[in-house]
Amino acid sequence: MTPRTGRLLVLAGVFICAACGLVYELELVALASYLIGDSVTQASVVLSVMVFAMGIGSLLAKRLRCRAAAGFGLVESALALVGGLSAMALYAAFAWTGDKGEVWEGGSRYLLVAFSLAIGLLIGAEVPLLMVLIQRIKRQDPSGAVSDLFAADYVGALVGGLAFPFLLLPLLGQLNGALITGAVNAVAGGALVFGLFRHDLSARGRWALLVANVTVLGLLASAAVLVGDFEAAARRAVYGKDVRIAVHTDIQEVVLTGGRNRTLDLYVDGHLRISGRDGNRYHRALVDPAMNGGRHARVLVLGGGDGLAAREVLRHRGVRRVDVVELDPGVVRLARRDPALSELNGQVYRDPRVRVVHADAFRWLRSPPRTYDVVISDLPDPVSTASAKLYSQEFYGLVRRTLAVGGRLAVHAGPVADRPRVFWTVEATLRAAGLLTEAYRVEGASADWGFVLAAGSPPSRTVLEPRRTAAPLPAGVMSAERTRVQGLTPSTLVHPRYAN
Known part of the structure; x- marks a missing residue:
């Protein structure tokens, strides 16, 4: 050689x-x-x-x-x-x-x-x-x-x-x-x-x-x-013995446990996204306050590819169009085809009023095709770098431009009791984007959820006042004000304020 x-x-x-x-x-x-x-x-x-x-x-x-x-x-x-x-x-x-x-x-x-x-x-x-x-x-x-x-x-x-x-x-x-x-x-x-x-x-x-x-x-x-x-x-050690479907999509791992005769749970990248025990309470608490605050003919759901938020939206009369912006086609495919999950979401994707867009929510909001009366943000908790941009001041600025006159935005902001600083940073970021806010929380059987209702102008009614509507709020809805953390700085793209 x-x-x-x-x-x-x-x-x-x-x-x-x-x-x-x-x-x-x-x-x-x-x-x-x-x-x-x-x-x-x-x-x-x-x-x-x-x-x-x-x-x-x-x-x-x-x-x-x-x-x-x-x-x-x-x-x-x-x-x-x-x-x-x-x-x-x-x-x-x-x-x-x-x-x-x-x-x-x-x-x-x-x-x-x-x-x-x-x-x-x-x-x-x-x-x-x-x-x-x-x-x-x-x-x-x-x-x-x-x-x-x-x-x-x-x-x-x-x-x-x-x-x-x-x-x-x-x-x-x-x-x-x-x-x-x-x-x-x-x-x-x-x-x-x-x-x-x-x-x-x-x-x-x-x-x-x-x-x-x-x-x-x-x-x-x-x-x-x-x-x-x-x-x-x-x-099985992570999710229990009832693992029924486990798929690696192009974006994440999606696991379904349980089914028709057992409690259905959906995990995304190891984190519980839907619990059959609390799913209805969670999605009603997320959707109903925004839907009951005024006009709701056109609704935008950010995330929520499982179809449960869209299901709650369609329970309200007068809804003419629901656009679901979901990044992962695999989640929507599972929500359409899996018998237990499609039964849980009420076969929502068969409704002609529901349209799905597979895109990154941040990019899509930079040039949305129309304005919306209600925007539902059903996104992962803001505790990772990937999701932090979807809870930034810039992101909420784009959402505000998408809202019609009198429109409302409902945001899932993570658990209040476990991560109060994260929750109130979301609220501070919404206010920094020029939105009026009202924070509330709901306690489920196995979780504590925090939400923020936001609008460019005061909603016609507050979240916590008594209401006699066809879609009353779930029991357990309460103000989150007593947990408020003062002096928090809003989160931006170049300086995210959320930490795991």
């Missing part, structure tokens, strides 16, 4: 290993954001810890330079094992300790930091060892060797970074994607050492490295065979 060919093979190995390393980083960020929430915090923790550990790993690699080939082979085997199994380990901790609440919240972060630290240490040890190996093929100026290695490393990181969201995640999912990446990592590292530098190893070293690689590949293959059963068992 010519030195030129040898250098190209080493750089190809650098390329593959760098791609695998970045996939591990993104796997940790994505899974931690899904399990823990607040994607900015999780990304910051993973990336900062990992970069710090890479520096420490580079220093520790000095001790392996005299046995660079064996050291590199063992580092890649360890990296493939730790990185490949990291997603399963995090998911297992979430599934079997998640019911302990604060135990999981604290322990998960320690586990996330531990994996970030271990993977960073191993990635950091790669380049110094590769620097030694590439110089053994052909001596060259150190600056040129470093430039070649880092060029291959950065290009590999680019490919890994693009492959994760566009290839691995949609086709394989998080668990299988990490396992396949680990297998590729182990094969690439082993092939590089045995193909080019086997003569640098003693006979015992070759056997030890071969056994290590075969063991790692065997463990990853076993995990891949069992991943379906593992995921099913983890789902």
Whole structure:
């Protein structure tokens, strides 16, 4: 083999290993954001810890330079094992300790930091060892060797970074994607050492490295065979034994438990969105105050792809059109086709007055086709980076432009008792957008919900006054004023004020 060919093979190995390393980083960020929430915090923790550990790993690699080939082979085997199994380990901790609440919240972060630290240490040890190996093929100026290695490393990181969201995640999912990446990592590292530098190893070293690689590949293959059963068992541990449907849409994981003879619950990304025990009370409390405040011929529902908010809207006479803006077509498809869920929402999507738009609510509101008498905001709680923009001053400014004269906006703002600062920040943000507000809360059998009714002008009646209408409010509606937190700053796109 010519030195030129040898250098190209080493750089190809650098390329593959760098791609695998970045996939591990993104796997940790994505899974931690899904399990823990607040994607900015999780990304910051993973990336900062990992970069710090890479520096420490580079220093520790000095001790392996005299046995660079064996050291590199063992580092890649360890990296493939730790990185490949990291997603399963995090998911297992979430599934079997998640019911302990604060135990999981604290322990998960320690586990996330531990994996970030271990993977960073191993990635950091790669380049110094590769620097030694590439110089053994052909001596060259150190600056040129470093430039070649880092060029291959950065290009590999680019490919890994693009492959994760566009290839691995949609086709394989998080668990299988990490396992396949680990297998590729182990094969690439082993092939590089045995193909080019086997003569640098003693006979015992070759056997030890071969056994290590075969063991790692065997463990990853076993995990891949069992991943379906593992995921099913983890789902039962998280959602109970009544899991009936679990689908990964292009946007999120949607799980349905129960059915016709049992309480129906709908979970989105591990969070309960609909409870059959409290669903009717929640949606009536969200919809009825806005609908009873004046005209309601044209209604806009933001989120609410499950159809339950639209069902409550259609209970009111005089509704001519309901537009549902839902980002995830998978949720609407499930609401149309699943017998239990479609029965719960009253087959609302068969009503010709209901029209569905699959779009991001923020973007859609920048150029809405018409104004609306009522806007219902049935969106996820504002405790993650993804949902914070839908509770920002800019977002409510767009909603205000969409309201017709005398129009009302009803906002689900999360639990009052558990997160009063979040709830009252939503209210402060609505006021900062120029809307008049009235906050109220409803206590369900298993939850505490906070809502804000907002309007550009005073509604014709307040939420809490007695009413004799065909759609009275559920029992338990009360003012939230006694929980008010003073002096809160509104949330904006560039400075979100919500925290998990």
